[in-house]
Amino acid sequence: MALISPSILSADFTNLERDLQAISSADYAHVDVMDNHFVPNLTIGLPVVERIVEVSPVPVDVHLMIEDPDRWAPGFAEAGAQSVTFHAEAASAPVRLARELRRLGARAGMALRPATPLEGFVDLLGEIDMLLVMTVEPGFGGQSFIEGTLPKIRRARQAISDADLDVWIQVDGGVSRSTIERAAEAGANVFVAGSAVYGAQDVASEIEVLRSMAGAHRH
């Protein structure tokens, strides 16, 4: 399985037809919510995400780069996002939050910044549906993939397999034709790509290329 999500943060917005084509060709629409506290950037909040969920032709995958996700994340699940990812560094009670997201019908995701070690969070893997290993410092699109995150992806895949869990591993940041295979080989199976998709001549065929490159490594 290799699922591709174009990051709405990197959408063009001057060519909405093309943006919609990208989203329609993907498995998920990845929505980046930023609060200018957890990360030094500000994007959109719950009312806009509620509307995106209503109009999106594919399920919505929300990545919350915000402080106090314990308070805000459940609202995104109630809005109908298929998956809601909070940052492990920001959550006060990650187990309780993951259970609440699942109770509300969403897939529960937990994200780690590039510098956050996996080791403190291995015990939580049984409580989540997806681990997001950030492959750039969260906050902005268009950055280079941090190769040093590959061992963390590998260790996460090993821990998931040792515990016989069905947890997806998502990577986000600098995912492109030149990096996706290494991330997939290391154990990722969900890929967020912003610049690589929206910067392509043909967004739909770029998604197909990325999906087939990643799909050669199955997890």
Ligand SMILES: O=C(CO)[C@H](O)[C@H](O)COP(=O)(O)O
């Ligand atoms: O979450 C993000 C940044 O925090 C973006 O989703 C991510 O950076 C995607 O953009 P690109 O593919 O251009 O790196």
